[in-house]
Amino acid sequence: MNTHRPDDARSNDERLPGEDELGALYRKLPRKEPGPALDAAVLRAAAAAVRSGEPAAATLRPARRARWPVALGSAAILVLAAGLGWRMRDMPASTPPAQAGAVTVQEANAPAAAAPPAKPEAVGEIQADAQNAPPPPPAPPPAHLAADAVMAKRAAPAPSPNLQEQATAVPAAPMAAPVAGVPAAADRAAPVAAEQAPSFAAKSAQRVIEQRRPEPAAMAHSNAEAASGVTAARAMAPLAAPAPPPPIDTARDEHDTPTQELDKIRRLLAADRRDEARQRLADFHRDRPDYPLPDDLRTQLLTP
Amino acid sequence: MDTAVDEDATLMLAYAQGDLGAFEALYARHRGTLYRFLLRACRQPAVADELFQETWSRVIAARERYQPQAKFTTWLLQIAHNLLVDSYRRKRPTLDGEAGELAIAQMEAPAQEQPEHALSDFEQRRRLQRAIEQLPDEQRTAVLLRLEQELSLEEIADVTGVGRETVKSRLRYAMNKLREQLAE
Numbered sequence: 001m002n003t004h005r006p007d008d009a010r011s012n013d014e015r016l017p018g019e020d021e022l023g024a025l026y027r028k029l030p031r032k033e034p035g036p037a038l039d040a041a042v043l044r045a046a047a048a049a050v051r052s053g054e055p056a057a058a059t060l061r062p063a064r065r066a067r068w069p070v071a072l073g074s075a076a077i078l079v080l081a082a083g084l085g086w087r088m089r090d091m092p093a094s095t096p097p098a099q100a101g102a103v104t105v106q107e108a109n110a111p112a113a114a115a116p117p118a119k120p121e122a123v124g125e126i127q128a129d130a131q132n133a134p135p136p137p138p139a140p141p142p143a144h145l146a147a148d149a150v151m152a153k154r155a156a157p158a159p160s161p162n163l164q165e166q167a168t169a170v171p172a173a174p175m176a177a178p179v180a181g182v183p184a185a186a187d188r189a190a191p192v193a194a195e196q197a198p199s200f201a202a203k204s205a206q207r208v209i210e211q212r213r214p215e216p217a218a219m220a221h222s223n224a225e226a227a228s229g230v231t232a233a234r235a236m237a238p239l240a241a242p243a244p245p246p247p248i249d250t251a252r253d254e255h256d257t258p259t260q261e262l263d264k265i266r267r268l269l270a271a272d273r274r275d276e277a278r279q280r281l282a283d284f285h286r287d288r289p290d291y292p293l294p295d296d297l298r299t300q301l302l303t304p
Numbered sequence: 305m306d307t308a309v310d311e312d313a314t315l316m317l318a319y320a321q322g323d324l325g326a327f328e329a330l331y332a333r334h335r336g337t338l339y340r341f342l343l344r345a346c347r348q349p350a351v352a353d354e355l356f357q358e359t360w361s362r363v364i365a366a367r368e369r370y371q372p373q374a375k376f377t378t379w380l381l382q383i384a385h386n387l388l389v390d391s392y393r394r395k396r397p398t399l400d401g402e403a404g405e406l407a408i409a410q411m412e413a414p415a416q417e418q419p420e421h422a423l424s425d426f427e428q429r430r431r432l433q434r435a436i437e438q439l440p441d442e443q444r445t446a447v448l449l450r451l452e453q454e455l456s457l458e459e460i461a462d463v464t465g466v467g468r469e470t471v472k473s474r475l476r477y478a479m480n481k482l483r484e485q486l487a488e
Contacts, residue, residue, distance in 0.1 A: 026451040034339040
């Protein structure tokens with residue numbers, strides 16, 4: 001606000017040359033007045049301001065944009081973020097940790113699912129491998145693989161039915177043996193394959209681990225395969241009767257299944273504890289005379 | 305403080321207390337001079353209407369903050385001048401000479417004027433109107449505040465925000481141009 005001026009400022013003011021004549025002529029110009037509509041608008045705004053106690057600008061100018069949508073949107077975003085955070089926090093707890101054995105089996109199934117159906121000679125080679133070489137000590141699965149499996153499961157929490165079908169159908173070749181390897185089976189070859197299946201699976205898993213390490217670019221694809229392998233392993237769990245043997249445990253256990261006992265005998269042989277292995281094999285044959293022995297163990301039993 | 309200033313300030317304070325009649329009296333005092341100042345400064349009736357309404361809306365909005373430290377007229381014209389400067393800056397198209405003459409011709413002439421003098425007076429008014437329109441913005445504003453509002457040099461300086469000598473220089477240049485236009 002300006003400072004107050006003396007009331008006689010205009011009267012004492014300096015007159016400019018010709019100002020009086022110009023002033024006289026100017027006062028003859030038409031004295032234009034604001035229109036009635038303009039008067040009414042101003043007076044209406046003044047009256048509205050007095051009535052409502054609000055600034056008159058609100059009545060003369062367009063109303064400002066309401067701010068409540070911004071506040072509502074912010075609250076909605078906050079609720080959404082909190083919900084997502086809560087859900088993300090719960091996800092690891094709801095996902096059961098992968099078992100060491102399960103990871104091994106699924107890793108064994110993964111290349112089978114990716115590869116074409118097994119060639120006969122390749123299968124035979126692998127079986128021969130399994131017969132000749134001692135079963136590798138079951139190493140604990142690498143931590144990154146377990147993590148990969150969990151990550152893949154998070155990325156694809158619901159594998160499509162096609163993937164599940166593929167995971168169960170393609171590895172049917174190696175896994176069909178355990179299915180057929182029920183003791184009641186008459187076929188002799190089937191139990192042999194049943195005995196070899198765990199070691200085959202372990203070797204395959206080891207190969208897969210070695211193949212995957214230098215190729216980080218293929219991790220995503222492998223993770224997806226691992227995820228489907230987890231699902232396949234779960235789906236086939238009731239069918240695969242023999243569980244993977246405990247690591248380096250050759251002690252006799254009355255609760256062992258025949259397959260587990262035979263596997264322990266094989267480990268004794270691999271550990272060069274031949275006499276003990278032969279004794280255990282003889283005991284096994286005495287206790288279960290009807291159980292068909294695998295060829296390699298039968299050879300051990302018949303050898304003097 | 306003269307009587308007029310006193311009355312304007314009193315009316316404004318009364319309106320701030322909710323007296324609508326006080327505002328109506330205040331509005332009646334200044335509506336004509338304010339409107340003519342805006343109309344002749346911006347030279348467009350539609351823009352003048354808009355600026356006039358905006359000026360009064362700001363007066364209404366500022367009623368609770370009003371303090372009678374200066375003449376109400378000075379404060380009112382400061383608001384109008386600021387809006388006018390904003391209008392200049394927006395560079396709205398102005399009426400050309402022909403449209404300006406048409407607007408002047410549509411203005412009502414005093415009915416009591418004699419026909420033989422009316423033509424001469426009309427020509428004089430037309431020339432003055434055209435001469436005012438052709439002034440630069442700052443000079444035109446100063447002339448209008450001087451001739452229409454009859455403000456002193458100091459008051460014009462307050463309204464326009466420049467020094468007294470600047471106002472005096474602008475008025476001197478402007479009035480010389482007006483006299484030259486009228487003498488042609």
